[in-house]
Amino acid sequence: MNVNANTLNEDEFFYGHKACAGCGGSLAVRIALKVLGKRAVAVLPAGCMSAVGFNFPQLCFANNAIISTFAGTASMLTGIEAGLRAKGITDFVAVGFAGDGGTADIGIQALSGAIDRDDNILYICYDNEAYMNTGVQKSSLTPFGAKTTTTPAGGNVRGNLRPKKNMFEIVAAHGIKYAATASIGYLPDYMKKVQHASEIKGTKYIHVIAPCPTGWGIAPDESVEIAKEAVDCGLWILAEYENGIFSVNTKPKNLSALRTHIKKQGRFKHLTDEDIDHIESLRDSKWENGGQ
Amino acid sequence: MKPYLRSIKAKWTLQDYPDNTTYEAGYLISKNAGWRSIRPVIDTKKCSGCLQCYLHCPDGVISKRDGAVAIDYDFCKGCGICKRICKLKAIEMEAESK
Numbered sequence: 001m002n003v004n005a006n007t008l009n010e011d012e013f014f015y016g017h018k019a020c021a022g023c024g025g026s027l028a029v030r031i032a033l034k035v036l037g038k039r040a041v042a043v044l045p046a047g048c049m050s051a052v053g054f055n056f057p058q059l060c061f062a063n064n065a066i067i068s069t070f071a072g073t074a075s076m077l078t079g080i081e082a083g084l085r086a087k088g089i090t091d092f093v094a095v096g097f098a099g100d101g102g103t104a105d106i107g108i109q110a111l112s113g114a115i116d117r118d119d120n121i122l123y124i125c126y127d128n129e130a131y132m133n134t135g136v137q138k139s140s141l142t143p144f145g146a147k148t149t150t151t152p153a154g155g156n157v158r159g160n161l162r163p164k165k166n167m168f169e170i171v172a173a174h175g176i177k178y179a180a181t182a183s184i185g186y187l188p189d190y191m192k193k194v195q196h197a198s199e200i201k202g203t204k205y206i207h208v209i210a211p212c213p214t215g216w217g218i219a220p221d222e223s224v225e226i227a228k229e230a231v232d233c234g235l236w237i238l239a240e241y242e243n244g245i246f247s248v249n250t251k252p253k254n255l256s257a258l259r260t261h262i263k264k265q266g267r268f269k270h271l272t273d274e275d276i277d278h279i280e281s282l283r284d285s286k287w288e289n290g291g292q
Numbered sequence: 293m294k295p296y297l298r299s300i301k302a303k304w305t306l307q308d309y310p311d312n313t314t315y316e317a318g319y320l321i322s323k324n325a326g327w328r329s330i331r332p333v334i335d336t337k338k339c340s341g342c343l344q345c346y347l348h349c350p351d352g353v354i355s356k357r358d359g360a361v362a363i364d365y366d367f368c369k370g371c372g373i374c375k376r377i378c379k380l381k382a383i384e385m386e387a388e389s390k
C-alpha cells in the first residue's frame with residue numbers, strides 16, 4: 001500500500017507530549033506510529049522521547065507503550081514479541097524508538113543480539129546526534145566538529161574530533177532482513193520504509209535523522225528543513241539494505257550547499273573553513289564508495 | 293483515537309495511583325498552549341488542503357477539516373514548522389496576546 005498524507009489515518013498516537021517546540025524526534029515517532037496504527041506496541045528507552053511522553057499521569061501514547069532500560073530497547077522488544085506470540089496474538093508490531101546514544105552506544109549489544117536471532121521486531125533509531133535528554137553530551141553518532149558539553153569548542157579543540165559511526169552499515173553487516181536510513185525532511189520516503197518494514201517478518205532497522213533545535217542551535221521552525229538539507233547536500237544518505245543488497249535512494253541535489261547548511265547550526269558555529277573542508281572530504285569519500 | 297484531556301483531580305489519594313507500573317494510555321491532564329509566544333493562523337481561503345502542514349507538525353495538532361485544516365490550540369507549541377512548510381503561504385504566525 002502506498003502511504004501518504006491523504007491515506008494516513010487521522011488517529012494521533014503521540015499527542016500532548018512535552019518535547020521542545022519543533023522537536024524532530026517527536027515527529028519521527030508520531031509519523032511512524034501513524035503508519036503502524038493502533039496495534040503497535042512501542043518500547044522507548046531512557047531518552048527524550050520517553051521523558052517527554054511519560055510524565056505520570058500525563059501519558060501521551062494512545063497505543064500500548066512502555067519505557068525500557070537505557071540499554072534494553074531491543075531485548076524488551078524481543079520479550080514483547082515472544083510474549084504476545086505465546087498468547088496467540090499475531091496482529092501487532094513490536095516497535096522500538098531509541099535515540100542515537102541508546103542505539104549506537106549503550107543499546108548496541110541488545111540490538112546486535114536481536115538481529116542475530118532475527119527476532120520479529122522493528123527498531124527505529126531517531127538520531128539527534130547527541131545525548132539530548134541529559135543536556136547534549138557526545139555519542140558515537142555525533143558528527144565531526146559538533147560542539148557538545150563533553151566535546152566543547154575552545155582554542156585548542158574545536159568540538160567533536162571523531163567521525164560519526166556508521167550504524168546503518170554495522171546493522172547491515174549482521175545480514176539483517178531489512179535496514180534503511182531516512183530523514184524527517186523526507187517524510188514520504190520515511191513512511192514508505194516504515195510501512196515496508198512492518199510487512200517483513202524478522203528484524204528490521206530504520207535510522208532516521210531527526211534534528212533537535214535545542215541541541216543543534218537552530219530555530220524551532222528549522223528542524224524539518226535542516227533534515228532535508230542534510231540529504232540534499234550529501235551529508236546524510238537515504239539508503240536501504242534488503243536481501244543482502246544495498247541501494248541508494250537519492251542522489252544529492254546540491255553538494256555545494258554543505259557550507260551554508262553547516263553554518264546555520266549553532267553547534268558548528270566555531271568551525272574554521274579548514275574544518276568544513278574536512279567535513280566535505282568525509283562526505284566525498286563516502287560517495288566515492290558508492291554511498292556506503 | 294488520540295490522547296485526550298481528563299478532568300484534573302484536585303487531590304490524588306492512594307487509591308488513585310495504580311498498584312503496578314501500568315496505567316491508562318493517552319491520559320492527558322495538562323495542555324501545552326502556554327509554551328507559545330506566537331500562534332499559527334490559517335487563511336482557509338488560501339489553503340488548498342494539501343496536508344503538508346498536517347504531515348509535518350511534530351505535535352500532531354493539525355487535522356483535516358472541510359477541505360482545509362484546523363489547529364488544536366490547546367496543544368500547539370508555536371514552533372512555526374507548519375508556516376514554513378506551506379507553499380501557498382496560507383499560514384501566518386501572529387503574536388500571542390497576553
Ligand SMILES: Cc1ncc(C[n+]2csc(CCOP(=O)(O)OP(=O)(O)O)c2C)c(N)n1
Nearest residue numbers: 046047048070099100101102130131132133
Ligand atoms: C543506564 C543508564 N545510564 C544513563 C542514563 C541517563 N540517561 C537518560 S536519557 C540519556 C540520554 C539519551 O540519549 P539518546 O539515546 O541519544 O536519546 P535523546 O535523549 O537524545 O533523545 C541518559 C544518558 C540512564 N537513564 N540509564
Ligand code: SF4
Nearest residue numbers: 019020023048212214
Ligand atoms: S532536547 Fe531535542 S530531542 Fe529532546 S525534546 Fe527537545 S528538541 Fe526534542
Ligand code: SF4
Nearest residue numbers: 339340342343345378
Ligand atoms: S500546507 Fe498550507 S495549503 Fe497545505 S493544508 Fe496546510 S495550510 Fe493548507
Ligand code: SF4
Nearest residue numbers: 349368369371372374
Ligand atoms: S506551530 Fe508547530 S505545533 Fe503549532 S500547528 Fe504549527 S507545526 Fe504544529
Ligand SMILES: [Mg+2]
Nearest residue numbers: 099100130132
Ligand atoms: Mg540523542
